[in-house]
Amino acid sequence: MAENNLGTLMPREVALQAENAGVIKANLDWPSTLMLAVLAGAFIAFGAVFSTTVMTGNGLDGAIKLPFGLMRLIGGAVFCLGLILVTIAGAEMFTGNVLLVMAAASRKITAARLFRNWGIVFAGNFLGATVTALLVFISGQHRFMNGQVGLTALQIAERKTSLGFGEAVMLAFFCNILVCLAIWLSLSGRTVIDKVAVILFPISAFVTSGFEHSVANMYFISSALIIKYGASSEFWQTAGSDPGQFAHLTFGGFLLGNLLPVTLGNILGGLTVGLMYWSIYCHPNIMTTGRSGELLKQLTQDGRRRHRRLAAEGMAELRYADRHFSGHLRNLTTHGVMAEFYEATGLPGVGDTIRMVMHLDALGADIGEREGVIVNSNRQKNLMGRVYLIFNIKFTPPLSGQEDELIRRLPVS
Numbered sequence: 001m002a003e004n005n006l007g008t009l010m011p012r013e014v015a016l017q018a019e020n021a022g023v024i025k026a027n028l029d030w031p032s033t034l035m036l037a038v039l040a041g042a043f044i045a046f047g048a049v050f051s052t053t054v055m056t057g058n059g060l061d062g063a064i065k066l067p068f069g070l071m072r073l074i075g076g077a078v079f080c081l082g083l084i085l086v087t088i089a090g091a092e093m094f095t096g097n098v099l100l101v102m103a104a105a106s107r108k109i110t111a112a113r114l115f116r117n118w119g120i121v122f123a124g125n126f127l128g129a130t131v132t133a134l135l136v137f138i139s140g141q142h143r144f145m146n147g148q149v150g151l152t153a154l155q156i157a158e159r160k161t162s163l164g165f166g167e168a169v170m171l172a173f174f175c176n177i178l179v180c181l182a183i184w185l186s187l188s189g190r191t192v193i194d195k196v197a198v199i200l201f202p203i204s205a206f207v208t209s210g211f212e213h214s215v216a217n218m219y220f221i222s223s224a225l226i227i228k229y230g231a232s233s234e235f236w237q238t239a240g241s242d243p244g245q246f247a248h249l250t251f252g253g254f255l256l257g258n259l260l261p262v263t264l265g266n267i268l269g270g271l272t273v274g275l276m277y278w279s280i281y282c283h284p285n286i287m288t289t290g291r292s293g294e295l296l297k298q299l300t301q302d303g304r305r306r307h308r309r310l311a312a313e314g315m316a317e318l319r320y321a322d323r324h325f326s327g328h329l330r331n332l333t334t335h336g337v338m339a340e341f342y343e344a345t346g347l348p349g350v351g352d353t354i355r356m357v358m359h360l361d362a363l364g365a366d367i368g369e370r371e372g373v374i375v376n377s378n379r380q381k382n383l384m385g386r387v388y389l390i391f392n393i394k395f396t397p398p399l400s401g402q403e404d405e406l407i408r409r410l411p412v413s
Contacts, residue, residue, distance in 0.1 A: 009188040015102070015281035016380065017187050018274075022103030025092065026113040033092055037121040040091035041128020045219035047082025049136055051075040051207065052220075056152040057145055069208065076207030082216070083179070084201050087186050094122045094215055094263075094297075095176050096183045098270025102278045122263075129218035137226045147239030150227045157224030158246045160217060161253035165261045168212055172265025173272075175211030176181055178202040180273040212262040221254045250272040314361040316341075319369070329358060336372070336394045343379075343387040350377050356393065371396050 007343070009017065025033075026335055055075040059065030066074075088094050103109045136142070142150030185198035206213065227235075228243050236242050248257070316339040318325045319323065327341035341347060348354050352374050358367040376392035 008191075009386070011188075011277075012281045013380070014184060014187045015277050017375065018099055018184065019102045019106055019108065019278070019282055021187075022100040023108045026100055026103060026109040026117050028117075030116075033117065033120045034124045035411070036090065036092040037094070037124020038128035038131075039089070040086050040093040040121075041130075041215060041218060042132045043085035043089065043091055043128075044082035044093065044125070044213075044215045045129045045132035045136075045223075046085065047079045048216050048219045048223075049132075049141070051079040052153050052223075053141075053144070053149055054078050056149045060145075060148065072208045072210070073204060076204035079207045079216075080200050080203045082265065083195055083203050087183070087195055087199065088192055092117075092121045092124065094118065094267045095179050095213060095270060098176065098267055099180055099183065099274045099286040101271055101274040102282060104405065105275065105278045108284055118327050119205060126218050130222040133219050133223035133226055136223065137230060142223075142227050142231065143235055143238070144383050147235050147241075150235060151239045151241055152229065153220070154227055154246050154249065157221045158249050160221060161248040161250070163212070163261075164259065165257075168258060168261035169265040169268070171210065171212040172214065172262040173269040175206045175262075176211070176266040176269030177273055178206040178211065179213065179266075180270050184260050184273065184274060184277070195221045199208050207358050212258070212265065214259060214263045215264050216410065217258055217262055221249070221258060224249055225251065225254060273405060315359045317357040318348070319355040319357070320352065321346060330390070332358070332360075335398045336375075336392065338390060338392050340388050340390045343389060347389065348374055350374050353396075354393065358365045367399070 007261065029035075052075075055071060057063060058071050084092075085091070086096070100114050100117060103110060104114045137158070142153060143151075182199045182202035185202070186195040189198060190196040224246070228246055228249055314329045316327045316329050318327060318336070318339070318341060323346050325341050325344060327339050327349060330338040330340060332338075337358070339356075339358075353371065353373060355369050355371050357369050359365075361369070372393040372395045374391050375394050378390040378392075379387060380390065381387055
């Protein structure tokens, strides 16, 4: 695999970071999770306020009227403020947290922990967005430019609440694919500038394309509802409009007509991104190795996998040069094993002959000392910065007899 000279994390490293971040998020205490979710709702609302204001007045008062797509591109570019604040300042956003499914798929968190996080974060996002909408209304910001800012907010919400159920689901599906990709790309960045730069295009793309984001809609539609039912007659007269022009903009249209299908679509989009990358980079397979060319020769024949790979959780003891190192099993075949060991003085390298003893948790049984050759070594770091090595070891000779029969009882991974 080519060496990365850009100073950014490569996809396999991003996958591990996303998975481990999910473990931390899922185990955060609920008051902290809720407060961070409230902040995210407010941050996304700030981006929505920014976007609404910038998109107001196109062609009015003698200004040049910009084409539809260009105007939406500008609105999308400034809306990026929301996710930039969430990512850099730190907050918990529901649509991004759909990626916690990666940690759940690896059984690092339970389904109960996953749904607990989603529920708390969704509620916190709703609270943060709607309270921000109320405070912005109290500030009178909707009356700017003779009420045109408020009118823009109403028009945006009317369009959103007039969508059909299936239409809203699909627009939300594509939205969260782009949002999760923006978060995924931001995880690869080492600096603030890296993270901001990679967020801009995916988020601008979803806003420009008219895709639907549940957390953004918590602000957009609640803000418009507050204006529709709370604005003075003077506002309506100045803006040249009236509440009757926004028939779809109701509380039912908000919660059932938009927020429900959009949330479902966002979940489907996030699951698509999370599970696709999990299956490629986190589920044990050829992509989890550092130098795949060498290992391919060991594991394949005529383009097909040579041996069954089995799920094998448990302990591994590596013996080399009169020293013993303890580690964890990842997967196992009759011809080899993948195991991880924390970096330590005296560990062997690629090409070294070692001996191993393994304990299989699922069977409560041991495989006695076996000789093997390290064919691949992949260096990684955990969340605490501690280095560990993933060894791919070829048995010489392969397991046979009782040991062969033993590991055949393990499930295929």
